[in-house]
Amino acid sequence: MEAHGPHSDDDLVxxxxxxGERVSRPDFxxxxxxxxxxxxxxxxxxxSLTRAFDLEATSLQRxxxxxxxxxxxxxxxxxxxxxxxxxGTDFVFPSYREHGVAYTRGVDLPEILRIFRGLQHGAWDPExxxxxxxxxxxxxxxxxxxxxxxxxxxxxxxxxxDPEHDGAVVCYFGDGATSQGDVNEAMVFAAVNNAPIVFFVxxxxxxxxxxxxxQSRVPLAxxxxxxxxxxxxxxxxxxxxxxxxxxxxxERARSGGGPVLIExxxxxxxxxxxxDDPTRYRSRADEDFWAERDPIARLDAYLTSLGELxxxxxxxxxxxxxxxxxxxRETVRSWERPAMTRMFEHVYAEPHATVEAERAWFERYERSxxxxxxxx
Amino acid sequence: xxxxxxFHMPDAGEGLTEADVVTWRVAVGDRVEVNQPLLEIxxxxxxxxxxxxxxxxxxxxxxxxxxxxxxxAPIARFDVDPDGxxxxxxxPVAQDAVVAEAVAEPVVAAPAPAAPAxxxxxxxxxxxxxxxxxxxxxxxxxxxxxxxxxxxRRDGALDPIGGVEDASEYPVLAKPxxxxxxxxLGVDLTTVTPSGPGGLVTREDVEQASQARSARSLATYxxxxxxxxxxxxxxxxxxxxxxxxxxxxxxxxxxMVKSAFTAPHVTVFHTADVTETMxxxxxxxxxxxxxxxxxxxxxxxxxxxxxxxxxHPEINASWDDEAQEIVYKHFVNLGIAASTPRGLLVPNIKDxxxxxxxxxxxxxxxxxxxxxxxxxxxxxxxxxxxxxxxVGPLGIDTGTPILNPGESAILAFGAIREQPWVHEGEIKxxxxxxxxxxxxxxxxxxxxxxxxxxDVGRVMSDPAQGLVWx
Numbered sequence: 001m002e003a004h005g006p007h008s009d010d011d012l013v014x015x016x017x018x019x020g021e022r023v024s025r026p027d028f029x030x031x032x033x034x035x036x037x038x039x040x041x042x043x044x045x046x047x048s049l050t051r052a053f054d055l056e057a058t059s060l061q062r063x064x065x066x067x068x069x070x071x072x073x074x075x076x077x078x079x080x081x082x083x084x085x086x087x088g089t090d091f092v093f094p095s096y097r098e099h100g101v102a103y104t105r106g107v108d109l110p111e112i113l114r115i116f117r118g119l120q121h122g123a124w125d126p127e128x129x130x131x132x133x134x135x136x137x138x139x140x141x142x143x144x145x146x147x148x149x150x151x152x153x154x155x156x157x158x159x160x161x162d163p164e165h166d167g168a169v170v171c172y173f174g175d176g177a178t179s180q181g182d183v184n185e186a187m188v189f190a191a192v193n194n195a196p197i198v199f200f201v202x203x204x205x206x207x208x209x210x211x212x213x214x215q216s217r218v219p220l221a222x223x224x225x226x227x228x229x230x231x232x233x234x235x236x237x238x239x240x241x242x243x244x245x246x247x248x249x250x251e252r253a254r255s256g257g258g259p260v261l262i263e264x265x266x267x268x269x270x271x272x273x274x275x276d277d278p279t280r281y282r283s284r285a286d287e288d289f290w291a292e293r294d295p296i297a298r299l300d301a302y303l304t305s306l307g308e309l310x311x312x313x314x315x316x317x318x319x320x321x322x323x324x325x326x327x328x329r330e331t332v333r334s335w336e337r338p339a340m341t342r343m344f345e346h347v348y349a350e351p352h353a354t355v356e357a358e359r360a361w362f363e364r365y366e367r368s369x370x371x372x373x374x375x376x
Numbered sequence: 377x378x379x380x381x382x383f384h385m386p387d388a389g390e391g392l393t394e395a396d397v398v399t400w401r402v403a404v405g406d407r408v409e410v411n412q413p414l415l416e417i418x419x420x421x422x423x424x425x426x427x428x429x430x431x432x433x434x435x436x437x438x439x440x441x442x443x444x445x446x447x448x449a450p451i452a453r454f455d456v457d458p459d460g461x462x463x464x465x466x467x468p469v470a471q472d473a474v475v476a477e478a479v480a481e482p483v484v485a486a487p488a489p490a491a492p493a494x495x496x497x498x499x500x501x502x503x504x505x506x507x508x509x510x511x512x513x514x515x516x517x518x519x520x521x522x523x524x525x526x527x528x529r530r531d532g533a534l535d536p537i538g539g540v541e542d543a544s545e546y547p548v549l550a551k552p553x554x555x556x557x558x559x560x561l562g563v564d565l566t567t568v569t570p571s572g573p574g575g576l577v578t579r580e581d582v583e584q585a586s587q588a589r590s591a592r593s594l595a596t597y598x599x600x601x602x603x604x605x606x607x608x609x610x611x612x613x614x615x616x617x618x619x620x621x622x623x624x625x626x627x628x629x630x631x632m633v634k635s636a637f638t639a640p641h642v643t644v645f646h647t648a649d650v651t652e653t654m655x656x657x658x659x660x661x662x663x664x665x666x667x668x669x670x671x672x673x674x675x676x677x678x679x680x681x682x683x684x685x686x687x688h689p690e691i692n693a694s695w696d697d698e699a700q701e702i703v704y705k706h707f708v709n710l711g712i713a714a715s716t717p718r719g720l721l722v723p724n725i726k727d728x729x730x731x732x733x734x735x736x737x738x739x740x741x742x743x744x745x746x747x748x749x750x751x752x753x754x755x756x757x758x759x760x761x762x763x764x765x766x767v768g769p770l771g772i773d774t775g776t777p778i779l780n781p782g783e784s785a786i787l788a789f790g791a792i793r794e795q796p797w798v799h800e801g802e803i804k805x806x807x808x809x810x811x812x813x814x815x816x817x818x819x820x821x822x823x824x825x826x827x828x829x830x831d832v833g834r835v836m837s838d839p840a841q842g843l844v845w846x
Contacts, residue, residue, distance in 0.1 A: 059411045063429040064386025275390040277422030280755040283726075329410065370528040 007205070007213050009293075012233050012265055015240040018293045020301025022240075031244035037308040043084060043239050044299045044309065045317055047076035050100040051296060052321030053109045054270075056328045057116070061274040065332050066116045072099045074237070074269030077295030078202050080104060081242025082170065082264070085250055088130060089157070089167030093145035096134040097202070098172050105131035109324065110331040119338055138173070139180035142199070145171035146186040149197035149259075158196045159256025168196040168253035170246070176207025178223060179215050187227040187261070194258040198249045199229070201261065202236060204268035209281040224261035236266030237295040240302075267293070340366065379457040381430055382450045385439075388417065388424040393553070394446050395419045397439045398718075399750055406434045408454065415451075416751065423753050432456035442718070444622070550577040561586040624719035635781045639695070639816040643776040644825050648833040649797055651807045653677075656839045669737040670744075674712075674766050677789050677811075678736060680835035681764060682708060682729055683845045684828045691785050691828045692761050695818050702819050711763030711780055712740070714747035722780050723752045724760035764789060774810040784816040785825070787832065809836070 013028055035043075054072050061069040072079060075097065083104025086092065094101055103109055107124045114123035115134060122133030135141035149169040152158055157167050177183050178201060190197050203220050205212045212220070224231030230252075234245045242264055249260035267290035271278050303309035344359040385395055395417040402408055402415070414428040436453040439445045548565045550558070554577060558565050561582060568585045570577040587609075611618050621629065653676045660671040685692045685708055693704045710728035714721050723746070725731070725739045746752045763780045768791040777786045790810035797806035813829040835841050 056411075059427040062386060062388060062424065062426045064384055065429075067387070068390055273390075274388065275421065277753075277755065279422075279753050325411075 007216075007219065009235065009265055012235040013241050013245055014235040014238050015244060016235075016238045016298055016302050018237070018298055020298050020305060022302065025241075025244075028241065028244040028248065031247045032240045035240060035243065037303070037306060039084070040240075040299065040303055041308060041313065043080050043243075044296065044303060045320075046103055047080045047100065047239065047296045047299065048317045049321055049324055050076050050080065050103050050109070052324055053103075053328060054099060056325040057113060058270070058274065060113070060329065060332055061116070065329075066113060066274075067118050068116055069274045070097050070116075071268075071270035071273075072097050074290065074295065075202055075204060075266050076100050077239035077299070078200075078236040078242050078264040078266050081239040082200055082246040082262075085243050085246035086170060087163075087167075089165065089254075090250065091130045091132070091148060091152070091167065091169050093132045093141045093148070093169065093171045094134055095138070095141065095173050095177065096136050097174070098134075101172065102129075102131060105129045107131060110328040113328070113332050114335065117332060117335065119335060120342075139177035139182040139186075142171050142173060142177070142183045142186035143189075145169050146190045146193075146195055146197055149190065149195035149253075150193050153193070153196055153256075158254060161255070163254075166254040168198060168250050170198045170200055170250070172200050172202065174207065175201060175203040175205065175212045175215060175220055176210065177201075178220050179207070184227075187224070187229060187259070190259040191227040191229050194256070196253040196256070197259045198246065198253055199224075199259065199261045200246065201263045203263050203265050204236075205266075206268055206272065206278075206282070208272045208276060209278070211281075219263060221261055221263035227261075229259045229261045231261040231263065233263045233265060236264030237293050237298060239295060239299050266295075269294075378435075378455045378460050380435060381432070381454050381456050383414075383429055383452045383454065385417070385445045385447050385449050385451050386426065387447045388426070389419050389421045392419050392421070392447055394444055395424075396444050397441050397451065398423065399441060400437055402428070402434050402437075404434050404437060407458070408432060408434055418754070422755075423751065428454075430454050430456050433458040548577060549575050550582075554579050554582055558582045624716075624721065628720050631781045632778050635779045638697070638781075639779050639784070640818060641776070641779065641814050642817045642820075642822065642825065643812055643814040644822070644829050645774060646811045646813075646829050646833045648809055648811060648836050649799065649806045650792060650809050650836045651799075652839055653836045654792070654807045666734060666737065669734060670741045671737060672740075673768075673792060673809075674764070674789065675733070675737050675740055676839065677766075677787070677832065677836060678710060678712075678728070678740065678764060679733055679842065680832045681762070681787055682710065682736075683835055683842055684831035685762060686729065687831055687845055688824060688828050690824055691815070691820060693784050693819055694761075694782050695784065695816060705761045707761065709759050709761045711760035711783070711786075712743060713763060713765035713777075713780075714744065714752075716747045716750055716752065718750055718752075721747060721752055721757060722760060722763055723747060723756035724763070726756075726759070762786070768792060768809065774812045776812065777814050779814060779816055784820055785828065786814050787829075788812040788814070811836070 013025055015023060015025055015028065015032055017023055050072065057066065057069045058071060060066050079098055079100030080103075083101045086104070092098075092101060092105060099109065099112060102112060102124075106129050111123045112134075114120040124131065124133075126132045132141065132144070135144075146169075152167060152169065157165065160166055171186070173183060183199075187199065189195065190199070201220055203212060207215060216223070219233055221231040221233040232245050232249070234241045236242060245262055249262055252258070252260060268278075269287070269290060300309060300314075341359060341363060344355055344362070347355050388395065396419075398416040398418050400415045401413045408414070408428045409431050410429065411427040414426050416423060416425050418424075432454040434452065435455045437451070438453065439449070439451040445451055548568075549570065549572075550565055555565065557563075557579060558568075558577075563582050563585045565577055565582070568577050568581050571581050572578040609618055610616075650673070653673055656676060657671055657673055660666045689704060692708055693702055696703050707727050708729040709724040709726050711722040711724040714723060723743050725736070725743060728736060728739070731739060743752075743756065746756070760780055760783055762783055763777075763786045765775075765777045765786060766789045767775055768789055771791050774790040775788045777788045779786050788811070790812070792807050792809040794805050795808040796803050797808055798804075799806055811829060811833055813825055813832075815825040815828075831845075835845070
C-alpha cells in the first residue's frame with residue numbers, strides 16, 4: 001500500500017470516507033442524489049448477503065463440495081454499487097468474481113456454484129438476466145462485450161433519447177486483465193467505434209500474486225487516455241461513489257457518448273482463489289489497513305449515523321444470511337451429475353452434422369457399459 | 377437412530393493429491409456445528425483450516441495428527457442424528473480405511489437397518505462408489521484413486537471405436553506414489569500380492585512386502601513388541617523401534633547434511649557482560665508502550681544482530697554455487713530456530729531490518745506463538761538470510777550451530793547466568809552470557825565473522841551503542 005503515488009487511495013472519487021462520513025464531490029453528487037435511505041439499506045442488505053454467500057461457498061470448497069471458489073470478499077461495494085446503476089436494457093459481461101453483480105441482476109446466488117462444482121459451464125440464462133456467463137479466461141470477454149456494444153449501436157438501441165429503449169454494455173475485469181492484449185484490443189475497438197460500453201476495472205491490487213505496482217506505472221484508469229476513452233478513478237469500497245460514477249458513465253454511453261473506463265480501487269480481502277495463499281506475498285499490515293476500509297462496515301456506519309440502520313435490521317439480515325447459507329449448502333449437495341451428453345448441447349446454435357455424429361457415438365459408447373445410467 | 381456421515385479429505389487447492397493433518401480442533405464425542413473449525417491441514421501449497429461439513433457429534437477421527445492422507449480418503453465420521461435412539465454401529469470402518477487406498481474402497485456410512493432415509497442428508501458427492509469410479513474430482517486434475525477402477529462392460533457390447541483397454545493388459549497396477557514407495561523400499565512390484573480393487577497394489581501391500589522381506593534379528597529377547605514410539609513399529613523381536621523418516625525430520629536431515637557438507641563452518645565465541653541488557657529488558661517490561669508485547673533478552677540479541685548486519689552487510693549473503701557468485705541480500709529475513717511439535721523449524725521474520733524495536737517484538741512474539749501452536753505458515757519458512765538459535769532457555773552455555781542452508785551465518789545465544797566478573801576494576805556479580813557465531817568460510821573470512829560477533833556483544837553489553845549504530 002503506497003501512501004501516495006499512482007496506486008494509492010488518494011485522489012479518488014469518494015462520497016463516503018472510510019469511517020462513513022458523507023463528503024461532497026460537486027461533479028458526482030447529483031448522480032447519487034436519488035439514493036434514498038431505503039435504497040441504501042437495500043444496497044447494504046445485498047452486500048451483506050453477497051458476503052454471506054461468498055463465505056459459505058468458501059467453506060463448501062474446503063469441505064470438498066466445490067472444486068474451486070473465487071471470493072468476492074471486500075469487493076461488494078464496487079459490485080453492488082455499479083450493479084444498482086444498471087437497468088434492464090443494459091447488458092453485463094462479467095469475468096468470474098462478480099457474484100455481487102450477479103445478485104443485482106437477479107441470478108439466484110447458489111446457482112453460480114454449478115460452475116464451481118464442475119456441473120455446467122454457465123448456470124443462468126444470459127438473455128433473461130442480461131448478464132453474460134462467467135468467463136474464466138482473463139480478459140477474453142472484453143472483446144465479446146465490445147462487439148455486443150457495437151451491435152447494440154448498429155441495432156439502434158443507443159442514443160434515441162428514450163430511457164426505456166437505450167442501453168449500454170458493462171464489462172467487468174480486474175487489474176491483471178488490463179495487461180492482456182484482449183483488453184487493449186477491446187479498448188481500441190470501443191474507442192474508434194464509439195461503442196456504448198463501460199469498462200469497469202475492479203483494481204483489487206493483485207493479479208493472483210502480482211501486485212498492481214508491478215503492472216503499471218500509472219493509475220490503471222489513465223490507460224484510457226491512450227485510447228481516447230474518458231476515465232475516472234473511484235473509491236471501490238465506497239458504494240455511493242461506485243453507483244454515482246457508473247450511473248454517469250452509463251448515461252453517457254446510452255446516450256451515444258461512447259465508452260468510459262472506470263477504475264474502482266478496492267482490495268481483495270480474500271485469496272485469489274481457494275488454491276491461493278496470499279500470506280506468501282502480502283503483509284498483515286496491508287490486510288489490517290484494508291480491513292479498516294471494509295465496504296460493508298462503511299455503509300453500515302453511514303446509515304447508522306443517519307439513524308437509518310439499527311440492530312433489528314442487522315439481526316434480520318444475519319438471520320437471512322444464515323438461511324441463505326443453509327439453502328446454498330443444501331442446494332449444492334442435492335445436485336445430481338448432469339447427463340454427459342449435455343456437453344454436445346449449445347456447441348452451435350443450429351444442428352451440426354459432426355456434433356450429431358459424435359453425440360450418437362458417445363451414446364453408443366455409454367450403452368456399452370453394464371452400469372449405464374450412472375453417467376447418462 | 378444414529379446416522380453416520382463420513383468426511384473425506386478434500387482437495388483444498390487445485391489438483392492436490394494429498395495433505396498432512398496438522399491439528400484436530402475437535403475430539404471424539406464433541407458436538408459440532410456446520411462450518412466450525414474442524415482441523416488444520418498442510419498441503420503442498422499452504423496451511424488450510426477445514427470447516428466442519430455437518431451438524432452432529434464427532435464419532436471417529438480417522439487420521440492422526442502428522443499423518444499424510446490422500447485426497448478423498450475418509451478422515452472423520454459424524455453422527456448427524458445423535459439424539460436418535462439405539463445407537464447401533466454394526467458396520468465399523470475397516471481399520472485400513474485411513475490409508476492410501478480408501479478412495480477406491482469408500483467407507484459406507486453405517487445406517488442401522490431401519491434408519492429412515494429422510495434422516496440422512498445427501499452424502500457428499502465423493503461418497504458414492506459409482507461416482508468415484510469415474511473420478512469424483514470435479515475441477516482440476518487431481519483424479520487419483522478412482523481412476524484406476526474400470527466400469528464393467530456388457531458382454532459383446534464393446535464398441536470398437538476408442539474402447540478402453542482391459543485392465544489385465546497391465547502386469548502391475550499401482551499408482552505413481554506407490555510405485556515410488558516401492559522403488560524407495562527396494563520392493564519389486566511384480567512380487568507383491570495386490571489387495572486393492574481390480575488387482576491394484578496398495579501402499580500397505582508394498583509396506584508389508586518390504587517388512588516381510590527384512591531380516592529378523594538373531595536376538596531373542598522376550599521384549600515388548602509394542603513400538604517405542606507411536607509413529608514407529610517394533611522390529612528385531614522387540615529390540616528396536618523404527619520410525620519412518622518423513623516430513624520435518626526428513627527436511628531437517630537433508631538441510632543439515634547439505635549445509636554441513638557444502639559450507640565449511642567456522643565458529644567463533646565471545647563471552648559478554650549483558651547486565652545492561654537485562655536492565656533494559658526490565659525497563660521495557662515496565663514501559664506502557666510495550667505492555668502488550670513480550671520483551672525478552674532474545675529480542676535485544678535480535679536487534680543487536682540486525683545492527684551488526686547493518687554495519688557489516690557482507691555477512692548477510694549466500695553462496696550461489698551454480699552461478700559462482702556471492703549473493704548479497706539487501707534485506708534481512710531473520711530466522712529464529714524453534715522447537716515445535718512438528719520438529720525443528722527456522723521460521724523467519726521478513727524484512728526484519730525495517731522493524732522498530734516494538735514491531736520486532738510483536739513479530740517475534742507472533743513467530744513464537746505460531747511455532748508453539750504448530751501453526752507456522754510455510755511462507756515463514758522460506759527465504760531466510762541469517763538466523764539465531766536460542767539455546768539459553770535449555771540451560772546450555774553455547775554450541776557450534778550448523779548454518780540454515782542458503783545463509784552464511786547463525787548466532788547461538790547461550791544461557792544468561794549471574795557470574796563473578798571484573799567490572800570497573802572490581803569483581804562483581806554480573807549477568808554474563810556466551811555468544812557463538814558460525815559462518816560459511818567460503819564467503820565470510822574470520823575477521824568479518826569476528827567483527828560481527830564483537831558488535832553483537834558490544835550492543836548486548838551496552839545497549840546505548842545501538843543509538844550510535846542505529
